[in-house]
Structures are given as structure tokens and as C-alpha cells.
Amino acid sequence: MPRHIVSGLKYLTAVELVRNGLSQKEVAETLDVDRSTISHYLNGRNLSWSSIEIAETITQMCPKDFLLLTYALLDDLEKTRIMVKTCSKSKWDAIVKDSCIACGICVDTCLMKAIVLENLKARIDSDWCCGCLICRDNCPTNSIEILEVENGY
Amino acid sequence: MMELKVNQDNCLGCGVCVVACPVNVSISPEVAGGHGPKTEEVVMMVENGVIKLFTDANCTKCGTCQLFCPVDAIWLE
Amino acid sequence: MVTNTKEVKALDFDISRSTEEERKLSFKDEFCIGCGICEKVCPVEAIELGDIGAIVRNEADVPKICIDEDKCVLCGMCSVGCPVDALDFTVDGESIKDMDVYPHYVSSAEIDDETCIYCKACETACPREAITIARDLPDRAKLVTGEIEIDKETCIDCGICEEMCPADAITLEHKIPTSADPTVSSDINVDKDKCVYCLICRKVCPVDAIKAVCRTCSYGEYDLDPAAAEIEGSSFIDDDLCVRCGWCQEICPVDAAKVKKPFKGELTIDQDKCTSCGACVDICPCDVLSFPQPEEPGQIVDKVFKDEKYCIYCGACGNVCPVEAITVKRTDVDYTPTKSKSWKNKMESLKT
Numbered sequence: 001m002p003r004h005i006v007s008g009l010k011y012l013t014a015v016e017l018v019r020n021g022l023s024q025k026e027v028a029e030t031l032d033v034d035r036s037t038i039s040h041y042l043n044g045r046n047l048s049w050s051s052i053e054i055a056e057t058i059t060q061m062c063p064k065d066f067l068l069l070t071y072a073l074l075d076d077l078e079k080t081r082i083m084v085k086t087c088s089k090s091k092w093d094a095i096v097k098d099s100c101i102a103c104g105i106c107v108d109t110c111l112m113k114a115i116v117l118e119n120l121k122a123r124i125d126s127d128w129c130c131g132c133l134i135c136r137d138n139c140p141t142n143s144i145e146i147l148e149v150e151n152g153y
Numbered sequence: 154m155m156e157l158k159v160n161q162d163n164c165l166g167c168g169v170c171v172v173a174c175p176v177n178v179s180i181s182p183e184v185a186g187g188h189g190p191k192t193e194e195v196v197m198m199v200e201n202g203v204i205k206l207f208t209d210a211n212c213t214k215c216g217t218c219q220l221f222c223p224v225d226a227i228w229l230e
Numbered sequence: 231m232v233t234n235t236k237e238v239k240a241l242d243f244d245i246s247r248s249t250e251e252e253r254k255l256s257f258k259d260e261f262c263i264g265c266g267i268c269e270k271v272c273p274v275e276a277i278e279l280g281d282i283g284a285i286v287r288n289e290a291d292v293p294k295i296c297i298d299e300d301k302c303v304l305c306g307m308c309s310v311g312c313p314v315d316a317l318d319f320t321v322d323g324e325s326i327k328d329m330d331v332y333p334h335y336v337s338s339a340e341i342d343d344e345t346c347i348y349c350k351a352c353e354t355a356c357p358r359e360a361i362t363i364a365r366d367l368p369d370r371a372k373l374v375t376g377e378i379e380i381d382k383e384t385c386i387d388c389g390i391c392e393e394m395c396p397a398d399a400i401t402l403e404h405k406i407p408t409s410a411d412p413t414v415s416s417d418i419n420v421d422k423d424k425c426v427y428c429l430i431c432r433k434v435c436p437v438d439a440i441k442a443v444c445r446t447c448s449y450g451e452y453d454l455d456p457a458a459a460e461i462e463g464s465s466f467i468d469d470d471l472c473v474r475c476g477w478c479q480e481i482c483p484v485d486a487a488k489v490k491k492p493f494k495g496e497l498t499i500d501q502d503k504c505t506s507c508g509a510c511v512d513i514c515p516c517d518v519l520s521f522p523q524p525e526e527p528g529q530i531v532d533k534v535f536k537d538e539k540y541c542i543y544c545g546a547c548g549n550v551c552p553v554e555a556i557t558v559k560r561t562d563v564d565y566t567p568t569k570s571k572s573w574k575n576k577m578e579s580l581k582t
Contacts, residue, residue: 155280155281155284155285155290155292175505175507175553176552176553178553179503179505179553185505213283214281214284215283215287215509215550216281216283216284216285216288217283217508217509217552219284219287219288220287220288229281229284
């Protein structure tokens with residue numbers, strides 16, 4: 001069953017990537033699957049609708065659950081990052097307050113690798129931020145605020 | 154955090170620690186002259202010929218008593 | 231999710247966290263002066279200053295600070311706050327002391343070898359034993375000039391010249407006389423590398439067997455090379471041990487040592503509260519404090535004496551004083567600029 005859900009997630013990601021203008025070849029490379037599989041996905045073959053439905057439910061869960069569940073299913077951080085970024089419909093804005101001490105806990109805990117330290121302050125790339133709030137919850141100085149600026153659901 | 158310990162078996166009852174203890178002196182100034190303290194607020198006192206801790210909560214762990222004790226009867230660990 | 235590991239080596243320890251990069255905090259107990267600044271600057275209250283009075287005075291086998299590795303977030307603030315080299319923080323092996331984004335104290339201690347006369351006053355005075363002065367002294371023989379000769383025929387081997395020579399330059403080969411060779415010495419020699427032509431031997435010789443002349447006295451120093459009298463040397467300050475106290479600068483007779491301290495401040499001692507227990511004298515890393523000696527019987531002196539010239543305002547004395555008789559105030563902290571507000575605030579918070 002987990003394999004089917006992964007397929008569903010890959011299907012959703014593939015559709016979204018094509019919608020974003022990627023070729024089938026590029027999608028296949030990004031998701032590391034055969035081009036024929038992508039072609040099947042896009043033609044609606046070889047995939048049960050219930051898998052897609054479950055996958056859709058997962059993408060609509062709260063961002064943290066979506067991220068952690070996808071990572072648990074895939075066990076591949078790079079693909080998890082791409083799928084979560086592609087299928088996430090909300091946009092997030094991150095504010096790092098001046099109380100940031102640059103301890104780097106957020107950098108280390110961010111699965112999306114959206115955070116870097118610059119001039120002793122964390123900088124969060126909103127393109128990659130998935131709104132999981134793991135950084136905010138782990139910040140020892142409560143210096144991170146994540147705001148949902150666009151809800152696509 | 155260190156704790157103030159005494160070993161009455163080792164103690165000679167000389168009272169050097171009582172006099173040396175800066176906290177004792179500030180609480181009960183007469184101990185500086187070698188007299189017995191007038192209050193049990195002091196960290197330690199000689200009672201029945203041996204050292205006894207009274208208000209060790211007042212100890213600031215400066216280590217002076219241990220420095221002066223001739224027989225390892227009072228120490229911090 | 232991310233956890234720290236702690237590695238303890240006797241009184242020293244390392245705390246580290248390895249993910250994308252390796253962050254490591256290292257504590258070296260021998261350099262710790264017990265100032266407690268690390269405890270004050272830690273943003274997560276992970277550091278506790280030990281009972282440094284008891285530890286230092288009774289050489290207890292306990293580290294001067296404790297860091298809770300579960301609370302520590304490895305930000306490095308304690309290392310930047312540490313005025314000595316007891317705490318070092320590295321990111322991927324590079325010390326943040328070498329990174330410009332982090333603030334650093336502006337402090338230094340230098341000895342100018344051009345000016346230094348290698349008298350070793352600083353080496354003796356340095357309370358941290360951080361200074362080494364290496365010096366090459368000139369040959370004594372090149373600083374004097376003269377002639378000396380012993381007439382061995384006239385010499386009676388009395389040994390008076392040998393006994394009185396202040397430079398130990400005369401040696402007799404003493405022996406027990408035998409019937410075959412009834413003399414008390416087989417030979418007498420002058421080591422011309424040692425002789426300073428003081429002429430004492432000539433003056434004391436009971437039989438006038440020694441001819442000696444000091445050419446410097448008779449003709450001046452024309453045949454001496456002034457370069458031969460020069461003292462070669464080099465100075466070295468161990469940066470790990472130096473606390474920028476300024477003893478070397480104050481004691482140097484030729485102003486060759488320059489010290490820049492990171493803090494300015496005030497040290498106040500309440501002589502009424504002080505009980506002369508000596509905890510502050512023992513903990514002070516800079517020998518600022520001492521017990522004054524009365525010059526005459528009956529004179530009342532201060533219970534403890536301070537000379538703020540040498541004070542670095544670290545606050546260790548205030549930490550150990552059992553009767554709160556000492557107040558250390560830091561009025562100015564000199565540090566390199568940082569773009570981070572929180573780090574700047576932390577550096578500013580050191581002013582009290």
C-alpha cells in the first residue's frame with residue numbers, strides 16, 4: 001500500500017510539474033522514474049484513482065504532516081523536497097526576528113533546506129518554505145514567524 | 154554545585170575554620186577575635202569539642218575553611 | 231531531531247552537533263579564569279559557573295564551568311564572550327575567532343623586539359606565565375681587553391689568586407707533594423675567556439709572580455668592538471595564556487610592551503565588609519589584589535589592596551567574594567562590529 005500512495009504522490013507531482021511547463025523528460029529526471037511511467041501517469045493509466053485520492057488527502061494535510069509523512073513514505077529527502085514544494089498550494093512568508101542568535105538549529109532541522117545563516121541571522125527562502133513550522137518550534141529564542149500569505153486550497 | 158562536608162572523626166576542635174570563615178565573621182563579628190559565635194546563623198561552630206555545621210545554606214563556597222583546616226575535617230566537594 | 235554529543239576529557243570537554251556542518255564548542259579548564267561571562271551571555275541558560283573559589287583554592291578536581299549539552303544550542307556566544315581562550319567554538323573546523331561575521335574583543339598584547347632590551351622583567355611579572363624572553367648574552371672576553379701572565383718559576387703555588395679571582399679564571403693543578411716531586415701544584419693556568427683584567431690576582435700575589443694589565447683602563451676602549459656587547463634576543467607571548475592584564479606594559483623599563491584591554495571599568499572594594507579571607511587574591515588572574523604589609527607596628531592598613539592598572543574587569547573576584555565586598559563594573563567593551571542585533575545586544579549587555 002505505501003508504494004501505491006507514493007505512486008499517487010508522484011502522479012500528482014508529475015501533473016503539477018507538467019502544468020508548470022516541464023517536459024515529460026524533465027519530469028522523469030526530476031522524479032527519477034521512467035519516461036514511460038510518466039507518460040502512463042499523464043494518460044491516467046496504471047494507477048488506481050483511490051491511490052491518487054489518498055495522495056491528494058496527504059497533500060492537503062497540515063504542512064508538517066504532509067512533509068513528514070511524505071518523507072516517511074519515500075525515505076528520500078531530495079524527492080520529498082521536490083514533491084512537497086510542487087504539490088503545496090499555499091505560499092509562506094517567513095520573518096526572522098532580530099533576536100535570532102544564529103545557532104543554526106533551524107538550518108539543521110529544516111527538511112526543505114530552505115534556511116541559511118547570513119550575517120549571524122537565519123534567512124528563510126519562502127520559495128522552499130513549506131510552512132511545516134519545524135524551525136519555529138525548535139527555535140530556542142522564538143525568533144521565527146511563518147505567515148501563510150496565500151492559501152491555494 | 155559543591156557541598157560543604159565535615160568529618161568529626163578527623164576534627165581536632167581547633168576552631169580555625171570558624172574564625173577563618175568570612176561568612177561567619179560577617180554574621181557574627183566576635184568570631185574574628187576567637188570568641189564563639191553568638192548565633193546559629195553561622196555556617197559552622199565547634200560544639201562539644203568537634204566541628205558541626207549549623208546554617209550551611211549561608212556558605213558561599215569560597216574554600217577558606219578547607220584552606221585553613223589542618224586535618225581535612227572540613228571540605229567542599 | 232538534532233542532538234548534541236559531549237566528549238569529556240578530564241576537566242576539558244567538547245560539545246558538538248553534526249549535520250550539514252559541524253559545530254563544536256571546546257572548553258579548556260586550564261585557561262578558564264572563572265569570570266562567569268559565559269554564564270551571563272548564554273542565551274539558553276545552559277552554562278553554570280562552578281564554585282570557583284573552592285575549586286581554585288583547594289585544587290578540586292572539578293571543571294570551573296558546567297555546560298548542559300541538552301540545553302546548549304551551539305550558537306558560540308560563550309566563546310565570543312570568553313575574554314581568554316577557555317572556550318573555542320568552531321564551525322566545520324574553523325574557529326569563529328577567525329570569522330569576521332562574529333564580533334570579537336579588540337584586545338592585544340605585543341612586545342616590540344626592536345625596543346626590547348630583554349631584561350626579563352615582564353617574564354617575571356606576568357601573572358599567567360605567558361611570556362618567554364630568550365636572550366643570547368655576549369662573550370665576556372669581548373667586552374674587556376688586557377694582558378695577563380704568570381711567571382711559573384716565581385709562583386709558589388699558594389692558590390691565593392685562585393681563591394680570590396672573582397671570575398674563576400685561574401686554576402691550579404693541586405696535588406700532594408711526594409719526595410720525588412715535592413710541589414703542591416703541578417701547573418697554574420689563566421683562562422683568558424674568563425679573565426676580566428681586574429688585577430686582583432696581581433695585587434694579592436705574595437711573590438709578585440703575576441704580570442697583568444687592563445688595557446681599557448690605560449688606553450680606553452679603542453680596541454673593543456661595541457657590536458660585540460650587543461644582546462641578541464626574542465620575546466614570545468603565548469596568546470592562549472595571556473589575559474591582557476598589562477603587567478608587562480607597566481613593568482617594562484623601555485616601553486616595549488603594549489597591551490590593549492577589551493574592557494574598561496571600575497573595581498570597588500568595601501573595606502568595611504571585607505574579612506581578608508583572600509579568596510579574591512587567590513582567584514584574580516591578573517595579580518591586581520594583594521594584602522598590604524604595615525610599614526610600622528600598629529599601623530592600620532587596608533584589608534585588601536588593589537591596583538586597577540592591572541585589572542581586566544573580568545569580575546572573577548566579585549564572583550568569589552563570600553561577603554559581597556567587591557563590585558566590578560564594566561563601563562566599556564571594545565569589540566568589532568557585527569550586523570546581528572542580538573549579538574550586538576549581547577556584547578552591550580556586558581556593560582554593567
